[in-house]
Amino acid sequence: xxxxxxxxxxxxxxxxxxxxxxxxxxxxxxxxxxxxxxxxxxxxxxxxxxxxxxxxxxxxxxxxxxxxxxxxxxxxxxxxxxxxxxxxxxxxxxxxxxxxxxxxxxxxxxxxxxxxxxxxxxxxxxxxxxxxxxxxxxxxxxxxxxxxxxxxxxxxxxxxxxxxxxxxxxxxxxxxxxxxxxxxxxxxxxxxxxxxxxxxxxxxxxxxxxx
Numbered sequence: 001x002x003x004x005x006x007x008x009x010x011x012x013x014x015x016x017x018x019x020x021x022x023x024x025x026x027x028x029x030x031x032x033x034x035x036x037x038x039x040x041x042x043x044x045x046x047x048x049x050x051x052x053x054x055x056x057x058x059x060x061x062x063x064x065x066x067x068x069x070x071x072x073x074x075x076x077x078x079x080x081x082x083x084x085x086x087x088x089x090x091x092x093x094x095x096x097x098x099x100x101x102x103x104x105x106x107x108x109x110x111x112x113x114x115x116x117x118x119x120x121x122x123x124x125x126x127x128x129x130x131x132x133x134x135x136x137x138x139x140x141x142x143x144x145x146x147x148x149x150x151x152x153x154x155x156x157x158x159x160x161x162x163x164x165x166x167x168x169x170x171x172x173x174x175x176x177x178x179x180x181x182x183x184x185x186x187x188x189x190x191x192x193x194x195x196x197x198x199x200x201x202x203x204x205x206x207x208x209x210x211x
Contacts, residue, residue, distance in 0.1 A: 006073045013072060013094065016079040021066070024093050029105035031066070036088065039063035040110030040144070045097070045117070045130060046070075048192055050078030050090075052115055055190035057090045063110070064089050070096035100135075104142045112139050114151045116194045119158040131162040133169055140171060140211060148174060150209045154198045159206035166210055173210045180205040 006012065013020070021027065027034060031041050039062040044053045047067035057065045067090065069075040075094055082090055097103055117130040126132060131151060139149045153159050159178070166173060177183040181199050185207065191199070199205055 006076060009072045009076055012076055013079070016076075016083065016092075019079055019082065019090070020092050020094050022094075024095075024097075025102045028103055029108060031064075031104070031108065034091065035064040037062055037064060039089075041066060041108065042111045042113065043104075043109055044068065044113040044115065045100075046115065047078055047092070048074055048115070048194060050081055052113065052190050052192045053078075053090055054082055054085060054087060056113075057087050058085070059190065061089060064091075066091055066093065068093045068095075068097055070094070100138050100142060106141050107144045107147075109142050110144055110147050112143060112147075112149045114149065115192050116153055117151075117158075119153070119155045121157070126161075129158065129161065131158070131165055133165045136165055136169055136171065140169075143211065148209050148211050150207075152180065152192075152195065152205060152207050154195070154203050154205055156204075156206065159208070162208065166208070171210050173208060175207070175209040177207050178204060180207040183207075 021034065041064045042056065044067045047053050047069045050067060053065050053067040067078065069078060069092065075092060079092060114130050120126065120128045127134060143149065151162055175185060177185060180186060180189060195205060
């Protein structure tokens, strides 16, 4: 979905410098130093306007949350809303991450969230998908022994692709459903803005949690 450009977005982002982590690779293995508290660190890749990560930070105030968003106009909305809600356990990375292992040590993350990632539908772009096996291999190295990767999507083809990649790598599926909002897992689900829009139209939401 194309986002409307915001005039002087860089100047507006500068106001939230205290919430944005610059040069994230410098904090590899030392992320605890930029957060208060001793809770686990969780990462959302592609946070959009931040509804999910804000919900998680409020639900689990003793944990720490880091959200990645490369679209400046979208990130600005996430920052504005996080500031309005006075959230102290959330920080943002204002760029795309090409190799996540440059940014985190093995076992440093309690969990990774992938919510409604770009499906890259053309087969020649399969390696760009955030659930391609090359990326899944990286994720499972970075989560703790009890950690997890959680994926949600409205795209049925991408979901099947993801399940095939999980199986190919021999990873453990903890939870899975092709209709999240009509499953027992719905009670603990925190929706994204995108999720609410499409589920309200009757679109099933696919969900898998694995390690």
